[in-house]
Amino acid sequence: CYKIAQISKDDNSQLAVCRVLLAELEAHKDAWPFLTPVNHKVILGYRKVIKRPMDFSTIKRKLNNNLYFNLDTFIADVNLVFDNCEKFNEDDSDIGQAGHNMRKFFHELLHLKK
Numbered sequence: 001c002y003k004i005a006q007i008s009k010d011d012n013s014q015l016a017v018c019r020v021l022l023a024e025l026e027a028h029k030d031a032w033p034f035l036t037p038v039n040h041k042v043i044l045g046y047r048k049v050i051k052r053p054m055d056f057s058t059i060k061r062k063l064n065n066n067l068y069f070n071l072d073t074f075i076a077d078v079n080l081v082f083d084n085c086e087k088f089n090e091d092d093s094d095i096g097q098a099g100h101n102m103r104k105f106f107h108e109l110l111h112l113k114k
């Protein structure tokens with residue numbers, strides 16, 4: 001039973017790491033484009049171009065509903081936010097730049113925590 005306890009403890013500690021990482025992303029000055037889902041009624045063309053929308057509030061809901069299997073599935077959704085941003089926005093736009101800054105910040109966070 002030690003082995004089973006060990007696996008579940010890792011899941012819990014991995015989930016705790018995800019919550020801390022998400023809180024740090026949300027606190028970043030350039031997080032504003034990513035805090036809530038893109039409103040495709042306002043942002044024309046978004047629903048057609050971006051097949052898998054993702055944002056920090058959706059990631060938080062998924063975390064709270066235990067929908068991430070481990071740290072890697074959480075990281076995949078965070079990277080999806082930045083990949084969608086690069087696909088839809090020019091690099092030299094405010095939101096495009098925010099996406100690049102946030103991706104770099106997240107990458108550095110991950111290397112700090114390893």
Ligand SMILES: Cn1cc(C(=O)NCCCNC(=O)c2ccc(F)cc2)ccc1=O
Nearest residue numbers: 032033034035036038043084085088089095
């Ligand atoms: C990622 N992405 C975002 C937008 C976009 O226009 N997003 C809304 C910006 C306006 N939203 C805010 O300013 C805001 C939202 C929540 C908050 F707590 C504080 C400020 C457009 C294309 C795209 O690819």
